[in-house]
Amino acid sequence: MKTLVWVEHDNQSVKDATLSTVTAAAKLGDVHLLVAGKGVSGVAEAAAKIEGVGKVHVADDAAYEHFLAENVAPLIVQLMGDHDAVLFPATTTGKNVAPRVAAALDVMQISDILSVEGADTFTRPIYAGNAIATVQTSDKKLVLTVRGTAFDKAATTGGSGTVEAVAAAGDTGLSTFAGAEIAASERPELTSAKIIVSGGRALGSSEQFHALIDPLADKLGAAVGASRAAVDAGYAPNDYQVGQTGKIVAPMVYVAVGISGAIQHLAGMKDSKTIVAINKDEDAPIFQVADIGLVGDLFTLVPELTEKL
Amino acid sequence: MKVLVPVKRVLDYNVKPRVKADGTGVDLANVKMSMNPFDEIAIEEAVRLKEKGAATEIVVVTIGVAKAETDVLLTARAMGADRGILIQTDETVEPLAVAKLLAKVAEEEQPGLIILGKQAIDDDSNQTGQMLAALLGWAQGTFASKVEIAGDRVHVTREIDGGLETVDLKLPAIVTTDLRLNEPRYATLPNIMKAKTKPVAKKTVADYGVDITPRLTTLKVVEPAKRQAGIKVGSVDELVEKLKGMGVA
Numbered sequence: 233m234k235t236l237v238w239v240e241h242d243n244q245s246v247k248d249a250t251l252s253t254v255t256a257a258a259k260l261g262d263v264h265l266l267v268a269g270k271g272v273s274g275v276a277e278a279a280a281k282i283e284g285v286g287k288v289h290v291a292d293d294a295a296y297e298h299f300l301a302e303n304v305a306p307l308i309v310q311l312m313g314d315h316d317a318v319l320f321p322a323t324t325t326g327k328n329v330a331p332r333v334a335a336a337l338d339v340m341q342i343s344d345i346l347s348v349e350g351a352d353t354f355t356r357p358i359y360a361g362n363a364i365a366t367v368q369t370s371d372k373k374l375v376l377t378v379r380g381t382a383f384d385k386a387a388t389t390g391g392s393g394t395v396e397a398v399a400a401a402g403d404t405g406l407s408t409f410a411g412a413e414i415a416a417s418e419r420p421e422l423t424s425a426k427i428i429v430s431g432g433r434a435l436g437s438s439e440q441f442h443a444l445i446d447p448l449a450d451k452l453g454a455a456v457g458a459s460r461a462a463v464d465a466g467y468a469p470n471d472y473q474v475g476q477t478g479k480i481v482a483p484m485v486y487v488a489v490g491i492s493g494a495i496q497h498l499a500g501m502k503d504s505k506t507i508v509a510i511n512k513d514e515d516a517p518i519f520q521v522a523d524i525g526l527v528g529d530l531f532t533l534v535p536e537l538t539e540k541l
Numbered sequence: 542m543k544v545l546v547p548v549k550r551v552l553d554y555n556v557k558p559r560v561k562a563d564g565t566g567v568d569l570a571n572v573k574m575s576m577n578p579f580d581e582i583a584i585e586e587a588v589r590l591k592e593k594g595a596a597t598e599i600v601v602v603t604i605g606v607a608k609a610e611t612d613v614l615l616t617a618r619a620m621g622a623d624r625g626i627l628i629q630t631d632e633t634v635e636p637l638a639v640a641k642l643l644a645k646v647a648e649e650e651q652p653g654l655i656i657l658g659k660q661a662i663d664d665d666s667n668q669t670g671q672m673l674a675a676l677l678g679w680a681q682g683t684f685a686s687k688v689e690i691a692g693d694r695v696h697v698t699r700e701i702d703g704g705l706e707t708v709d710l711k712l713p714a715i716v717t718t719d720l721r722l723n724e725p726r727y728a729t730l731p732n733i734m735k736a737k738t739k740p741v742a743k744k745t746v747a748d749y750g751v752d753i754t755p756r757l758t759t760l761k762v763v764e765p766a767k768r769q770a771g772i773k774v775g776s777v778d779e780l781v782e783k784l785k786g787m788g789v790a
């Protein structure tokens with residue numbers, strides 16, 4: 233089988249989410265990559281070095297700079313004439329583009345795959361991960377999104393893919409990029425961090441969230457996450473949200489501070505290797521999944537922990 | 542401008558899903574079913590557009606069992622939708638088939654904007670809106686946290702992995718809602734009573750001539766691996782010890 237993997241990047245460097253998707257694709261067959269963007273020769277070169285990569289298709293055009301689905305989907309549909317499967321990381325870009333490609337190909341997409349059971353069979357989470365379904369497709373081509381935490385990352389070295397330019401499919405003119413607010417952070421990226429400290433509604437305000445969670449995260453070299461309640465209340469930005477409808481993470485250590493453990497939150501972090509929970513309610517559901525629990529007031533416990541580490 | 546809002550009846554988000562013992566799926570017998578929470582946000586947004594004068598009529602459509610009429614179409618009309626369409630079927634309808642049916646509805650209704658939830662909390666697919674946009678050849682603003690109509694364009698602020706992004710879309714367009722777009726109003730009892738007089742058109746899949754044969758077969762559904770019960774530590778010092786033991790601190 234010939235697979236095509238969407239390379240997640242920011243026109244500068246390859247994002248980690250690409251690597252687990254490559255691993256999933258390699259279970260199906262030959263791995264080709266697509267780098268679509270603007271000024272992406274550096275990205276393409278780096279992508280060609282990913283272990284196991286055969287060919288890197290590069291579409292370098294202003295129409296792809298912001299990965300607008302309206303422009304990118306026709307390009308992929310065109311490349312699918314010569315590929316049997318296309319795989320996207322289940323990032324916001326992948327989730328935005330993949331279904332547009334699937335519908336154009338008349339294929340029923342399989343979202344968020346957790347494993348490859350065969351050439352047409354995959355597992356995927358449903359109901360916020362409270363159930364795992366094994367599904368088999370009868371479609372001739374595959375359109376898949378891949379859950380990053382479910383597959384190992386392919387090595388970024390060792391590959392010797394050939395880079396090949398593909399003609400741009402043009403700008404559909406349906407949509408234009410108008411701007412972005414991307415928070416610059418020194419901290420590790422949430423989805424690839426080894427340690428995450430997340431804060432919940434109990435933090436009470438944006439000031440207290442940052443005054444308590446940030447120093448602890450800094451001490452641990454951790455990324456910062458949040459529950460939906462904390463994001464809705466404006467204590468933390470939207471890209472911090474962990475959960476069913478936010479980011480899916482599985483770090484070595486996840487520290488949940490003042491988070492009750494609603495199923496929608498657990499859906500995003502329960503595959504973490506070790507879960508630490510700090511909560512004043514000893515019956516909080518988070519303790520049912522926590523490996524190490526500490527019961528008490530976070531406003532005294534967190535500063536003490538930060539100091540003693 | 543007419544706004545079309547497709548909605549889905551799903552297991553209520555407060556109910557813990559239980560996997561059936563025979564591994565065929567999740568048990569939906571005698572449990573509370575409600576409108577998908579993201580779809581409530583979609584209805585709310587449409588109603589606000591109408592209140593602002595940017596929308597003239599709100600049509601809500603659902604595809605599913607007969608009960609969807611009372612479980613979701615009524616709620617949607619009570620929240621402010623003007624009329625409903627029920628495409629009744631007992632079959633499983635996958636996102637691709639849903640998108641095909643909705644494309645037919647859109648051809649008939651000619652809306653200027655279609656607002657959908659970004660995902661349904663049962664199958665968590667996150668596909669229908671994007672698929673519908675592809676089938677209609679329209680622009681798509683997914684995972685929206687802000688929607689502003691400006692003449693024949695719509696500005697959509699999107700929640701993306703790195704933060705927020707704003708796109709400018711040509712109308713007609715598709716918008717899919719994220720959690721922070723708005724806080725949906727409740728369907729109050731008086732409004733539910735009033736909503737009963739708002740019309741609902743009953744249709745079948747055959748009326749639209751769409752083949753909804755599923756492409757996927759679910760071979761089995763199981764519970765995820767359970768986590769081992771952990772321990773509780775009595776003090777911060779003990780927690781520090783544990784973390785050090787793991788090589789974290």
Ligand SMILES: Cc1cc2nc3c(=O)[nH]c(=O)nc-3n(C[C@H](O)[C@H](O)[C@H](O)COP(=O)(O)OP(=O)(O)OC[C@H]3O[C@@H](n4cnc5c(N)ncnc54)[C@H](O)[C@@H]3O)c2cc1C
Pocket residue numbers: 431432433434458459460461462473474475476477478479489490491492493494495496497500510511512513516528529530531554578579662
């Ligand atoms: C469609 C939908 C999608 C959703 N998606 C997500 C998602 O992706 N991610 C997500 O997180 N949620 C999601 N939710 C929301 C989810 O249901 C919960 O409402 C949310 O996770 C609760 O956040 P929380 O734990 O911070 O707040 P709460 O549930 O209010 O918990 C606060 C906790 O803090 C503890 N506490 C209070 N004060 C202190 C103190 N001084 N010291 C220590 N502990 C204290 C309390 O005991 C409590 O356990 C979703 C909901 C819906 C309907």
